[in-house]
Amino acid sequence: MPEQPQTSRGAATYQRILDAATEEFAQHGIAGARIERIVTAARSNKAQLYAYFGDKEGLFDAIFLGSLERITNVVPIDADDLADWAVRLYDEYLRRPDLIRLATWTRLERRPQGHLVEMHQHYDDRKLRAIAEAQDAGRVRAGDPFDIMAMVIAMSMAWSPVSNVYAASSQEPDEVHDQRRALLRDCVQSATAAGRSHASPS
The missing domain is CATH 1.10.357.10 (Tetracycline Repressor, domain 2)
Structure with a gap:
């Protein structure tokens, strides 16, 4: 499970990473997505991304499972x-x-x-x-x-x-x-x- 940020500033960074990664994965897939593009678009860095999600696979899991929850709830x-x-x-x-x-x-x-x-x-x-x-x-x-x-x-x-x-x-x-x-x-x-x-x- 992703490590949830404890501060409002951390929560904003966390959400920017999710938003940037959603666009990146949707366009390029899992293999084609690039962490460098994600952190650049999110105005973040690899250390923060890995601290929250572990690795690229963990980041995709968080996004994809979140999308299933959204459709189920919405x-x-x-x-x-x-x-x-x-x-x-x-x-x-x-x-x-x-x-x-x-x-x-x-x-x-x-x-x-x-x-x-x-x-x-x-x-x-x-x-x-x-x-x-x-x-x-x-x-x-x-x-x-x-x-x-x-x-x-x-x-x-x-x-x-x-x-x-x-x-x-x-x-x-x-x-x-x-x-x-x-x-x-x-x-x-x-x-x-x-x-x-x-x-x-x-």
């Missing part, structure tokens, strides 16, 4: 309205595209298979329980709650920075985003509606 799941959850995730990707890039680098450089983080249960359990409860109440279609969660998140990322088709930008006209939100909402509602039958094997 965009909490509503299993009774998964379509609205997907739309709110879409909006968060517009506000913070760097968070999606951090996840992409993690997938490319650290965990090409399986869960994105080792402590995935910390981030997934509440979502999975909420989906399972909605299923039990007949509000969400049957199926593995994890697969339903993964599908809804993937749909929300259709225009995100990791899209192979088109990456949206907050600079685009509001009506364009409204059209995408409406389409996303309709598609998620259709895909997760209770009572949908499973496809029969051919």
Whole structure:
């Protein structure tokens, strides 16, 4: 765990390092990020960075896990309205595209298979329980709650920075985003509606 600073001046330096490192890692990945650029942008030095975070890997961990906490807290799941959850995730990707890039680098450089983080249960359990409860109440279609969660998140990322088709930008006209939100909402509602039958094997 990072060593938290004890003074307001130290806290300001700590935050500048986090901000500079977030931009650096999002742009260059883990291997490509350079500590020299980070401390220069943060108006700090290597000694402070290493005292707070240990090393470059520790710094990335602090940033990436913090980004997961942010998305969990800023965009909490509503299993009774998964379509609205997907739309709110879409909006968060517009506000913070760097968070999606951090996840992409993690997938490319650290965990090409399986869960994105080792402590995935910390981030997934509440979502999975909420989906399972909605299923039990007949509000969400049957199926593995994890697969339903993964599908809804993937749909929300259709225009995100990791899209192979088109990456949206907050600079685009509001009506364009409204059209995408409406389409996303309709598609998620259709895909997760209770009572949908499973496809029969051919």
